[in-house]
Amino acid sequence: xxxxxxxxxxxxxxxxxxxxxxxxxxxxxxxxxxxxxxxxxxxxxxxxxxxxxxxxxxxxxxxxxxxxxxxxxxxxxxxxxxxxxxxxxxxxxxxx
Amino acid sequence: xxxxxxxxxxxxxxxxxxxxxxxxxxxxxxxxxxxxxxxxxxxxxxxxxxxxxxxxxxxxxxxxxxxxxxxxxxxxxxxxxxxxxxxxxxxxxxxx
Ligand code: FES
Ligand code: FES
Numbered sequence: 001x002x003x004x005x006x007x008x009x010x011x012x013x014x015x016x017x018x019x020x021x022x023x024x025x026x027x028x029x030x031x032x033x034x035x036x037x038x039x040x041x042x043x044x045x046x047x048x049x050x051x052x053x054x055x056x057x058x059x060x061x062x063x064x065x066x067x068x069x070x071x072x073x074x075x076x077x078x079x080x081x082x083x084x085x086x087x088x089x090x091x092x093x094x095x096x
Numbered sequence: 097x098x099x100x101x102x103x104x105x106x107x108x109x110x111x112x113x114x115x116x117x118x119x120x121x122x123x124x125x126x127x128x129x130x131x132x133x134x135x136x137x138x139x140x141x142x143x144x145x146x147x148x149x150x151x152x153x154x155x156x157x158x159x160x161x162x163x164x165x166x167x168x169x170x171x172x173x174x175x176x177x178x179x180x181x182x183x184x185x186x187x188x189x190x191x192x
Contacts, residue, residue: 029125030179031157041174043182048144048189058184060156061127068184078137083126086139088154088164088184093144 032062044068056090128158140164152186 036042046056052069059066061083063073070087077083132138142152148165155162157179159169166183173179 029127030177031125031127031173032179032181037180039180041170041180041182043185045185045187047187048147051144051186058154060158062156062181074137077127081126083128084133084135084137085128085158086137089139089141090147090186091141091143 035062035067051090051092053092054094055092058088058090060087061085131158131163147186147188149188150190151188154184154186156183157181 032042046068057070058068059070059074061070061074061077063077064071065073074085074087078085128138142164153166154164155166155170157166157170157173159173160167161169170181170183174181
């Protein structure tokens with residue numbers, strides 16, 4: 001799982017008094033778990049004439065197996081986490 | 097913070113023996129902390145003729161104050177989390 005625990009402040013220290021402990025977790029999460037991790041920054045450059053037509057659907061959830069294109073993986077991510085992310089769609093005029 | 101703790105399994109239960117407790121946290125993180133959270137899915141549709149010229153820089157980190165455009169906020173996110181996300185750039189031909 002691609003997240004980093006920045007600090008775990010726990011109230012575990014001396015809890016003879018209470019049966020339950022409170023654990024405060026501050027997570028600072030990476031949003032890209034696995035795509036091109038050897039690159040310092042994953043930026044993609046596309047020329048407008050090279051865009052897939054009539055629709056170019058680009059992933060913004062970092063879970064597509066066809067990244068940078070969307071393969072629908074955002075649906076699973078949203079379901080699992082309650083998130084609401086989705087793709088960017090560039091529409092080209094269709095031929096007449 | 098936009099993450100969901102799915103389960104916190106803690107070894108806190110009976111720890112008279114040990115001074116330190118192990119807390120296993122499985123976090124399932126939302127990647128969009130705050131953008132258009134009232135929408136079930138944030139998809140954006142752009143017609144190719146409406147793309148900003150000569151470069152359209154689109155956010156994929158969900159932290160831009162100009163979303164769906166990139167405002168450079170990915171730099172802070174990457175620094176804070178060790179992540180490596182960046183924008184999608186659509187380049188239009190420049191006028192001659
Ligand atoms: S697969 Fe990532 S936005 Fe659709
Ligand atoms: S601000 Fe989000 S990718 Fe640049």
